[in-house]
Amino acid sequence: MEPALIVTVDIVLFTLSDGQLKIVLLRRELDPYAQQLALPGGYIHPEEDRDSLAAAERVLRQKTGLVSPYLEQLFTFSGGVRDPRGWSASIAYYALVHESVLQPDAEHRFELLAVDGLPDLPFDHNRIVAHASQRLRDKSTYSSLPCHLLPGQFTLTELQHTYEQVLGISLDKSVFRRKLGELDFLEAIPNAMRSGKHRPAQLYKLRDDARLALFNKTV
Amino acid sequence: MEPALIVTVDIVLFTLSDGQLKIVLLRRELDPYAQQLALPGGYIHPEEDRDSLAAAERVLRQKTGLVSPYLEQLFTFSGGVRDPRGWSASIAYYALVHESVLQPDAEHRFELLAVDGLPDLPFDHNRIVAHASQRLRDKSTYSSLPCHLLPGQFTLTELQHTYEQVLGISLDKSVFRRKLGELDFLEAIPNAMRSGKHRPAQLYKLRDDARLALFNKTV
DNA sequence: ATACATATTTTCAATTTGCAACTAACAAAA
DNA sequence: TTTTGTTAGTTGCAAATTGAAAATATGTAT
Numbered sequence: 001m002e003p004a005l006i007v008t009v010d011i012v013l014f015t016l017s018d019g020q021l022k023i024v025l026l027r028r029e030l031d032p033y034a035q036q037l038a039l040p041g042g043y044i045h046p047e048e049d050r051d052s053l054a055a056a057e058r059v060l061r062q063k064t065g066l067v068s069p070y071l072e073q074l075f076t077f078s079g080g081v082r083d084p085r086g087w088s089a090s091i092a093y094y095a096l097v098h099e100s101v102l103q104p105d106a107e108h109r110f111e112l113l114a115v116d117g118l119p120d121l122p123f124d125h126n127r128i129v130a131h132a133s134q135r136l137r138d139k140s141t142y143s144s145l146p147c148h149l150l151p152g153q154f155t156l157t158e159l160q161h162t163y164e165q166v167l168g169i170s171l172d173k174s175v176f177r178r179k180l181g182e183l184d185f186l187e188a189i190p191n192a193m194r195s196g197k198h199r200p201a202q203l204y205k206l207r208d209d210a211r212l213a214l215f216n217k218t219v
Numbered sequence: 220m221e222p223a224l225i226v227t228v229d230i231v232l233f234t235l236s237d238g239q240l241k242i243v244l245l246r247r248e249l250d251p252y253a254q255q256l257a258l259p260g261g262y263i264h265p266e267e268d269r270d271s272l273a274a275a276e277r278v279l280r281q282k283t284g285l286v287s288p289y290l291e292q293l294f295t296f297s298g299g300v301r302d303p304r305g306w307s308a309s310i311a312y313y314a315l316v317h318e319s320v321l322q323p324d325a326e327h328r329f330e331l332l333a334v335d336g337l338p339d340l341p342f343d344h345n346r347i348v349a350h351a352s353q354r355l356r357d358k359s360t361y362s363s364l365p366c367h368l369l370p371g372q373f374t375l376t377e378l379q380h381t382y383e384q385v386l387g388i389s390l391d392k393s394v395f396r397r398k399l400g401e402l403d404f405l406e407a408i409p410n411a412m413r414s415g416k417h418r419p420a421q422l423y424k425l426r427d428d429a430r431l432a433l434f435n436k437t438v
Numbered sequence: 439a440t441a442c443a444t445a446t447t448t449t450c451a452a453t454t455t456g457c458a459a460c461t462a463a464c465a466a467a468a
Numbered sequence: 469t470t471t472t473g474t475t476a477g478t479t480g481c482a483a484a485t486t487g488a489a490a491a492t493a494t495g496t497a498t
Binding site: 004005007044046047048049051052055073075076077078079080081082086087089091124140141142163167171176179215216217218219 | 296
Binding site for chain 4: 155156157173174177196197198199200201202
């Protein structure tokens with residue numbers, strides 16, 4: 001008789017804070033690694049069907065109280081030594097939210113740590129985070145993914161800053177706007193201006209039908 | 220007590236034949252779905268650690284007798300209804316080989332079917348194949364992935380035809396070669412010419428350090 | 439030799455890009 | 469009321485890149 005395989009879902013929840021890419025970590029209540037910071041995770045249920053997206057949504061909601069506008073399966077990590085309890089698999093997901101969503105309530109306390117310079121995490125969670133950061137940065141070079149790091153409404157300048165922070169490079173304003181125009185995944189919100197001390201900027205939102213738009217690639 | 224979750228590895232093995240993208244299917248020996256064509260798959264073992272790549276390599280070797288130069292984790296499909304035996308998860312992989320590798324021996328018989336116009340397959344295998352085809356085609360638009368559909372040595376014209384067949388579009392010869400030159404993932408094989416009735420072409424191979432090179436993308 | 443087939447490079451107009459300068463809108467200071 | 473500062477958004481243009489076709493190269497067959 002083979003030992004039983006334990007399958008969990010773990011979630012890398014990204015946000016942008018102080019110009020850095022950060023993730024949400026929870027302090028574990030139970031052994032193994034009780035009291036240590038780790039990724040939000042939980043067991044998968046049999047009725048969560050087809051892919052494990054429903055399980056990921058539930059785990060995120062139960063552990064952090066949050067709902068993410070973007071949640072994507074990342075990779076499945078498995079093996080006999082990654083969890084001291086024995087043979088296990090983790091179906092890892094990653095999600096993106098705006099910082100303003102991260103208001104801990106009474107039941108849910110979490111910490112926000114920069115992905116660059118993370119401490120040692122339990123299990124193979126450092127490996128999962130590294131994999132997720134790579135995917136986020138790769139995909140941000142050719143898609144509208146970074147939009148989900150912003151609130152529902154944002155200016156083009158804010159969007160450009162978001163891309164720059166995720167990618168770690170600076171972009172040209174006019175080039176950036178030309179490409180956004182071609183891609184057509186944004187929708188101007190009529191009469192909506194964010195007014196400060198200076199010239200107000202037009203507010204935009206993601207088009208309802210556009211969760212992930214791709215820039216031109218090339219062979 | 221929850222029911223036990225069964226975890227398998229399933230493999231979508233692509234090749235190009237008659238100008239079409241095809242996959243390898245095996246006739247199942249055991250129930251459920253005995254005698255039906257399905258993806259090569261098998262149980263995962265606890266000692267196959269970290270990610271399940273080792274399990275995928277083993278399953279591919281045992282079921283088909285083949286080793287693929289490219290094998291990548293695709294997606295994990297899970298749920299209570301995808302397998303009539305109960306709660307299950309499949310860690311799906313996809314692999315690429317040249318048609319010449321597909322010589323069935325005495326122990327391993329398999330069939331080759333075009334991915335476009337596939338019959339109904341058992342479990343959720345149609346969904347897995349659709350997911351894999353999408354990934355292969357997407358990734359082929361911006362990477363050196365299609366190289367793995369060719370034999371170890373090939374001409375630039377053959378490589379271009381491979382891209383065209385996978386992507387279903389035609390490419391410009393000089394543009395294609397310019398980009399290949401920039402990317403530098405190929406290595407000319409000195410004094411190697413495939414000679415037919417006409418001018419022989421220079422043979423190339425993938426550079427040893429280049430499993431997957433990416434073309435420029437754009438924000 | 440000559441014709442022919444395929445491989446590979448070159449040419450060049452048309453388009454796209456990167457960069458910088460320019461205009462616009464607002465608030466606060468003078 | 470004019471000026472100044474700051475951010476938003478546009479425009480112009482040289483340089484680089486692209487797409488398509490023509491030119492050149494190298495082999496076989498006759």
